[in-house]
Amino acid sequence: MSSKTLTADVVKTEAKYPRSIPFIIGNEAAERFSFYGMRSILVTFLVAQFYNPTGNKLLQSGAEAHANASTHFFVMLAYALPFVGGIVADWFTGKYKIILYISLVYCLGHLFLAMFDTNLTGFTAGLVLVAIGAGGIKSCVSANVGDQFDATNQSLLSKVYGWFYFSINAGSVLSTVIIPEVYDKYGAKWAFGIPGILMGLATIIFFSGRKMYVRVPPSGVNKDNFVFISWYAITHLGKKKPGESWLDVAKGAHNSERVDGVKAVYRVMSVFFFAFAFWAVWDQNLSEWVIQAGKMNRTIGIGSLSFTMLPGQVQTFNPIFLLLFIPVFNYWVYPFLDSVGLKTTPLRRIGAGLVLTALSFVIIALIQSNIDHGGTPSIWWQIFAYVVLSAAEVLVSITGLEYAYTHAPKSMKSTMTAIWLLVVSLGNLFTGAINTNIANKGFLQPYLSNTTNYYWFFVGVVTLFTVAFMFVSPRLKEHNYITSPYLADHEKDKIIADTDNL
Numbered sequence: 001m002s003s004k005t006l007t008a009d010v011v012k013t014e015a016k017y018p019r020s021i022p023f024i025i026g027n028e029a030a031e032r033f034s035f036y037g038m039r040s041i042l043v044t045f046l047v048a049q050f051y052n053p054t055g056n057k058l059l060q061s062g063a064e065a066h067a068n069a070s071t072h073f074f075v076m077l078a079y080a081l082p083f084v085g086g087i088v089a090d091w092f093t094g095k096y097k098i099i100l101y102i103s104l105v106y107c108l109g110h111l112f113l114a115m116f117d118t119n120l121t122g123f124t125a126g127l128v129l130v131a132i133g134a135g136g137i138k139s140c141v142s143a144n145v146g147d148q149f150d151a152t153n154q155s156l157l158s159k160v161y162g163w164f165y166f167s168i169n170a171g172s173v174l175s176t177v178i179i180p181e182v183y184d185k186y187g188a189k190w191a192f193g194i195p196g197i198l199m200g201l202a203t204i205i206f207f208s209g210r211k212m213y214v215r216v217p218p219s220g221v222n223k224d225n226f227v228f229i230s231w232y233a234i235t236h237l238g239k240k241k242p243g244e245s246w247l248d249v250a251k252g253a254h255n256s257e258r259v260d261g262v263k264a265v266y267r268v269m270s271v272f273f274f275a276f277a278f279w280a281v282w283d284q285n286l287s288e289w290v291i292q293a294g295k296m297n298r299t300i301g302i303g304s305l306s307f308t309m310l311p312g313q314v315q316t317f318n319p320i321f322l323l324l325f326i327p328v329f330n331y332w333v334y335p336f337l338d339s340v341g342l343k344t345t346p347l348r349r350i351g352a353g354l355v356l357t358a359l360s361f362v363i364i365a366l367i368q369s370n371i372d373h374g375g376t377p378s379i380w381w382q383i384f385a386y387v388v389l390s391a392a393e394v395l396v397s398i399t400g401l402e403y404a405y406t407h408a409p410k411s412m413k414s415t416m417t418a419i420w421l422l423v424v425s426l427g428n429l430f431t432g433a434i435n436t437n438i439a440n441k442g443f444l445q446p447y448l449s450n451t452t453n454y455y456w457f458f459v460g461v462v463t464l465f466t467v468a469f470m471f472v473s474p475r476l477k478e479h480n481y482i483t484s485p486y487l488a489d490h491e492k493d494k495i496i497a498d499t500d501n502l
Contacts, residue, residue, distance in 0.1 A: 015155050018148040023209025025160075025167045028141060030202035031106075032171030035134050037179040037195035038113060040312040042074070043067045043287040044294065045188055050120045061449050064291050065439035071287040072432030074127045079425035081135025083418040086143075090414075094218045095140040095147065096210070103203040106133025110196030117188040133199075139418055148214050169319045176319075180312030224258040226265055226415045261412040267477055268407050268416060271350065271400070272423045274472075277465035278357050278396045279427025281458050285389060286315055289364065289382065292451075295371050298379045309379060317383055321390035329394050346403040347473045353395025354466040358459050360389040365455035372452050406480050431458075 044067075048055075052063035089098045109129025116122025145164055149157050175195065183191035233250045240249050247266075251259050294311040301307055334344045363385040370377045404416035437444045438454075448454045 015153040017156055017160065018153065018212070018214070020148050020209050020212040020214070021145070021160055021163075023205055023212065024141070024145055024148070025163055027202045027206040028164060029167035029171045030198045030205060031103075031134075031137075031141075032168050033175040034106075034110060034171075034195035034199035034202065035130075036172040036315075037175035037198065038110070038130065038192055039071075039286055040176040040179050040290075040315055041183045041188075041191055043071045043290050044311055045117075045183070045191075046070055047291070049117065049188065050123075061451070062439050062441075064288075064451075065435045065449075067291075068284075068287050069432045069435035069439055070124075070127070072283060072428040072435065074131055075283050076425045076428040076432060077128065077131035078135040078138075079421045079428065081132060082139035082421045085136040086139035086414060086418055089140050090219055091221050092218050094215055095144045096213055096215050099137045099140050099144065100203070100207060100210075102133050102136035103199070103206065105129055105136070107196065107199050107203055109133055110192065110199050114189050114193040114196055117192060138421065139414075143414070144213075147216050150214075169323055172319045173316055176316040177313055180310040183312070184310055224255045226262055226412065226419075229254050229259055229262045257409070258412075261409040264408050264479060264481075265412050265415060265419065267479065268404050269419060270472075270476055271347070271403060272420065274354065274465050274469040275350065275396055275400050275420075276423055276427050276430075277462045278354060278392070279424045280430045281357060281361060281427075281462060282389070282393065282397075283424075283428055284431065284458070285318060285386065288454075289385075290315065292364065292368060292371070293379060293382055295376070296367070296379050296382060297376045300379060314379060314382060314386075317386040318390055318393075321387055322393060325391055325394045326398070329391075346399050346406075347476065349395045349399040350403070351466065351469055351473060353392045353397075353399065354462060354469060356388050356392035356395065358462040358466060360385045360392060361455055361459045361462065363388065365452055365459060368452045368455055372450070407478060409481050 043064075046067035047060075047063045051066045052059045085098060085102065089095045093101075106129070109126045109132070112122055112126025112129060116126060142161075142164065145160060146157065149160075175198075179191055179194065182194060229247065229250045232253055233247045236249045237246060240246055245263060247259055247263050250262075290311050293309075293314045298309040298311070298314070299306055300309065337344050363381065367377050367381050367385070401417070401420060404420055408416045434444065434448070434457075436442075438448050448457055
């Protein structure tokens with residue numbers, strides 16, 4: 001046996017999991033349970049409690065639009081704040097402090113939801129606090145996992161990110177099954193209170209591991225970042241020389257390598273622009289689709305084995321299908337297509353994902369047309385739409401993050417993740433604005449108050465972006481910073497974990 005092999009065996013034998021990992025994973029599972037638990041009933045609760053408590057059919061359409069708008073604005077805020085949370089952690093507080101302190105805000109938000117279940121002002125304040133909590137820690141939690149490892153145990157990192165991702169989905173699946181049942185049998189206080197208890201437990205778990213964490217200290221204000229470099233370039237455009245990029249004017253005042261990194265960010269953002277269409281519709285499966293499910297035949301099974309699902313429980317199918325599709329696409333679909341000459345480049349995957357996204361909403365629009373004509377279609381049709389949307393999510397969401405990782409230099413990878421989350425936020429802002437216009441009887445109300453037309457509108461939006469992407473994508477300049485055609489397994493696991501919302 002060679003000395004190199006012997007050394008490798010020794011390192012492998014000595015590698016141990018950091019003692020802090022169980023606390024981080026336990027915290028993540030409980031936090032995700034709390035977030036998706038309250039989201040699973042949010043839209044139906046808002047309609048029934050605040051926007052149409054009497055169940056007046058004439059008010060139902062406007063009430064649903066109000067509830068959808070509130071839900072999308074909540075998600076918009078939650079996904080806009082990771083950018084802020086990451087900057088504060090990196091520059092001023094470090095990850096541990098911001099996770100702990102913002103978790104307390106998170107807990108207070110859940111308390112408000114449970115206490116003010118009959119007071120819209122207090123309940124809205126609770127939503128804002130929960131959004132601050134969920135968004136403020138999102139960019140720090142998965143990065144905190146990586147901080148716990150060093151050269152002696154980095155071989156275990158992929159396994160830990162696998163467990164981290166499993167904890168996200170376990171929390172999501174359990175909460176979307178349990179909390180709608182609690183809401184149905186025990187009411188809103190318990191249904192919002194239990195996620196609050198879980199968030200309190202998440203905070204306690206995280207605090208309990210305080211003596212075991214590796215804490216990377218804050219670096220202070222770093223002016224060689226995306227925001228400062230972009231601002232400098234914009235305010236000094238007059239100094240731009242012929243043939244130069246508009247960002248090159250910042251090279252005198254900022255690190256040249258960082259300026260080139262910012263150029264890479266803008267190249268990737270041109271791809272993110274088209275992912276905006278995906279995020280404008282994806283979160284509707286946790287709001288608009290839930291309302292639709294309430295009008296469908298939700299009985300599944302045969303004879304004595306059949307049971308009726310609650311509307312909020314249908315959401316459970318997304319993480320289940322997602323967990324199934326990730327290995328199927330990575331280990332069978334992509335390699336097979338590559339082997340027959342249909343190379344599955346990231347841009348082609350994103351394009352195919354946009355097509356499937358539009359198709360999932362075609363299914364939803366057809367379901368809604370049946371409902372509008374007095375039918376009660378089987379919930380299996382919506383489950384089929386979840387199959388298509390989940391496949392689209394693998395193609396667009398995970399591929400988008402992979403593209404961002406491979407096409408950004410090391411110094412800009414965190415920035416790319418934050419910008420990706422901002423795209424999620426902007427997509428929800430767009431959909432929230434559409435629903436607000438409908439609810440307030442704006443210029444779109446005569447056209448989109450009919451729910452079937454509403455879904456066809458979003459089919460049109462995604463189709464428009466898809467067609468534009470097909471024309472633009474062959475012209476996009478690419479610069480892959482990783483030579484391997486595929487990411488290593490641990491890098492894929494980290495990308496998946498970084499989403500925190502799958």
